[in-house]
Amino acid sequence: MSELFDFPKVEFIGGAKGLDFEASKGFNFYNPEEKFTINGETKSMKDWLKFSVAYWHTMDQRMVDPFGDGTAERPWDVNGEDDMSDLEHAKSKVKYMFEFMDKLGVEYFAFHDRDLAPEGKTLAETNANLDAVVDLIEAEMKRTGKKLLWNTSSLFTNKRFLAGGATTPFADVFAYAGAQIKHSLEIAKRLNSESYVFWGGREGYESLLNTDTKRELDHIAAFFKMAKAYANEIGYTGQFLLEPKPKEPTAHQYDTDVQTTIAFLYTYGLQDDFKLNLEGNHAYLAGHTYEHEARFAREAGLLGSLDANMGDKQTGWDIDEFPNDIYEATLVMYEFIKNGGLPTGGLNFDSKVRRASFKPEDLFYAHMAGMDVYAAGFRVATKMIEDNFLENIYKDRYSSFDSGIGADFEAGKANFADFENYILNKTSDEIFATVKSGRLEAIKATLNNYIYSVLGSTFNK
Ligand code: XUL
Ligand code: CO
Numbered sequence: 001m002s003e004l005f006d007f008p009k010v011e012f013i014g015g016a017k018g019l020d021f022e023a024s025k026g027f028n029f030y031n032p033e034e035k036f037t038i039n040g041e042t043k044s045m046k047d048w049l050k051f052s053v054a055y056w057h058t059m060d061q062r063m064v065d066p067f068g069d070g071t072a073e074r075p076w077d078v079n080g081e082d083d084m085s086d087l088e089h090a091k092s093k094v095k096y097m098f099e100f101m102d103k104l105g106v107e108y109f110a111f112h113d114r115d116l117a118p119e120g121k122t123l124a125e126t127n128a129n130l131d132a133v134v135d136l137i138e139a140e141m142k143r144t145g146k147k148l149l150w151n152t153s154s155l156f157t158n159k160r161f162l163a164g165g166a167t168t169p170f171a172d173v174f175a176y177a178g179a180q181i182k183h184s185l186e187i188a189k190r191l192n193s194e195s196y197v198f199w200g201g202r203e204g205y206e207s208l209l210n211t212d213t214k215r216e217l218d219h220i221a222a223f224f225k226m227a228k229a230y231a232n233e234i235g236y237t238g239q240f241l242l243e244p245k246p247k248e249p250t251a252h253q254y255d256t257d258v259q260t261t262i263a264f265l266y267t268y269g270l271q272d273d274f275k276l277n278l279e280g281n282h283a284y285l286a287g288h289t290y291e292h293e294a295r296f297a298r299e300a301g302l303l304g305s306l307d308a309n310m311g312d313k314q315t316g317w318d319i320d321e322f323p324n325d326i327y328e329a330t331l332v333m334y335e336f337i338k339n340g341g342l343p344t345g346g347l348n349f350d351s352k353v354r355r356a357s358f359k360p361e362d363l364f365y366a367h368m369a370g371m372d373v374y375a376a377g378f379r380v381a382t383k384m385i386e387d388n389f390l391e392n393i394y395k396d397r398y399s400s401f402d403s404g405i406g407a408d409f410e411a412g413k414a415n416f417a418d419f420e421n422y423i424l425n426k427t428s429d430e431i432f433a434t435v436k437s438g439r440l441e442a443i444k445a446t447l448n449n450y451i452y453s454v455l456g457s458t459f460n461k
Pocket of ligand 2: 243279307350
């Protein structure tokens with residue numbers, strides 16, 4: 001096959017070619033075959049991190065914004081257009097996707113049903129279009145060994161879903177959503193998808209004044225149970241994931257953030273069937289950091305997968321920028337390693353190039369930079385954990401619960417009367433003498449030292 005992209009196969013070069021990332025065309029920190037041990041398990045970097053290319057951004061995104069036309073130049077364009085209403089054109093893109101993954105050295109990908117093929121007049125026609133592209137994807141997967149990290153259904157693009165898919169007030173639309181998911185689960189089974197994602201695209205509300213919120217939540221919970229029952233029926237065993245996001249496109253999305261989504265899962269008894277897919281930009285929109293979302297999901301045993309992207313503090317939209325923040329990547333990778341990695345998940349680039357980065361090679365640099373920053377964060381976090389850097393801080397800060405009244409309380413051996421006996425006649429000075437400094441300035445400086453030292457020694461090797 002002649003080459004579709006004018007870009008070399010990307011390899012690990014460390015810092016061998018100097019500081020100019022664009023000129024060096026190689027990874028500085030992502031060394032796919034290098035071995036790392038987590039919790040006694042040794043695997044190569046590529047098998048820990050499991051990077052994934054998102055079909056909707058990398059293949060379909062034209063970089064339109066509310067004020068302007070698309071700017072993208074892509075080698076699959078015909079007369080400067082990417083006509084996704086034409087099934088033959090949609091089919092022609094599959095080979096580009098697989099060459100792109102191959103050149104980048106990424107083993108996984110992810111898609112929505114509607115990313116792949118145009119809708120027909122009926123669901124039957126739509127499914128036939130989709131299957132025609134899935135046939136090609138299946139053949140390419142067999143040929144190349146690439147794997148599907150997750151697939152999902154778009155219950156938000158078509159106008160029928162203007163008020164939601166599984167929370168729509170309209171029963172025919174609800175039935176359509178169920179039938180659409182049924183087919184997506186069949187595709188998940190067929191392509192051996194490691195997970196199946198539900199992002200609540202329009203599952204939320206614009207106003208309480210026209211929304212029966214209780215009825216909508218009961219509906220979507222029942223819908224999820226039906227999805228699980230159908231997966232069981234056809235023997236699809238991939239991990240189900242919910243993806244929290246607080247707003248956009250609706251004013252309020254039901255899966256607002258990790259803790260809200262966990263409450264929903266427990267309220268409806270779904271906690272054993274679902275984990276969470278977390279996205280950096282969604283965390284910002286919820287007023288959190290990405291590492292906050294990862295921490296709370298991990299501690300609930302529900303950290304399933306990561307959509308690796310970031311937002312912008314100035315715009316406040318879901319801009320899906322490719323990740324480039326080493327500090328954030330380090331702290332998210334800390335949670336990732338504490339979680340023992342993501343057995344059925346990975347790092348999916350739900351990310352798009354900036355509107356002004358319209359050349360095909362920008363797609364390569366963007367993915368390479370995202371892979372490198374998470375590989376760098378992974379290296380730093382590995383060293384932090386090896387040294388028990390944060391663990392020692394936590395242990396020391398809570399050490400008063402390791403003996404005396406604190407230990408009695410934790411063991412369930414102290415009540416309020418015991419506290420009163422213990423504390424009633426201590427002076428305020430005596431009590432404050434037990435309170436220790438949080439040392440946050442020094443801790444943050446040590447964290448920076450980890451970043452300088454680990455990355456400096458890798459880059460300058
Ligand atoms: C939207 C978003 C989606 C999901 C999959 O903000 O993140 O692309 O990841 O539907
Ligand atoms: Co996402």
